[in-house]
Amino acid sequence: MKILISADMEGATGVTWPADVLPGTPQWERCRSLFTSDVDAAVLGFLEGGADEVLINEAHWSMRNLLLERLDERAQMITGRHKSLSMVEGVQHGDVDGIAFVGYHTGAGTEGVLAHTYLANSLTGVWLNGARASEGLLNSHVVAEYGxxxxxxxxxxLTCKDAEGYAPEARKVAVKDHVSRYAAVCRTPARTAADIRAAAKEATALAGRYEPVVGGPFTLELEFDATHLSEVATVVPGVAVSGERRVTYTSGTMYEAIRTFKAVTTIVSASVEEQYG
Known part of the structure; x- marks a missing residue:
């Protein structure tokens, strides 16, 4: 049995503000250990639950945040950027039996600690077939296409609450409680590691490949905080302005949809000026 861990950082233990997750800051250096602790706890739990293999995919920012040397030696990790499926890279090879979203967060324009969708700012809302979407929701549709x-x-x-909508049977672990976008009531790493490990052990029983779900077409609508960003986004074929500061596109599969989404956010992020956005 093989488990894939998609590891993001904003939802990690003790993380509450931008400097905690921005590579190169002293706070980021400190929080890397907390992030690694969460991921390693999941690794240990899955192995205890009966997994034969655990593969970690780095999914935050530069995708070079986890401390490899502090992970259990039985784990393997994909680190670095420019991957075909970005946050869920590794799921496409037909040998993954279950996936864990570790360190996830709520979506752009919603309540939650460091809430956003792909872009830290600029993107104020994402809707998938009319429903507001988080990274968890988007990625859940991607992995469903691979069974x-x-x-x-x-x-x-709030991330755990969001997950009830797209993965109701999955085990959920809240490592902190939302106070504001930049504040939370945090549990200690010793406690969260124990909670994650126990939940991962139980979650192993939920793993098992099923028939791929073909749920398309998928229509995504994106809202930005400036009109020039919606105009820039239309450089991507198939993307059209749908309203003030909004664009939309439709894809036949979620694989195509998430790759178009990545192209749009990459172009938009390159079009943001330092002071005025």
């Missing part, structure tokens, strides 16, 4: 269930989600309490 892989989401078995574990960790993050703040």
């Amino acid at each position: 892989v269930p989401v078995v574990l989600v960790t993050g703040d309490d």
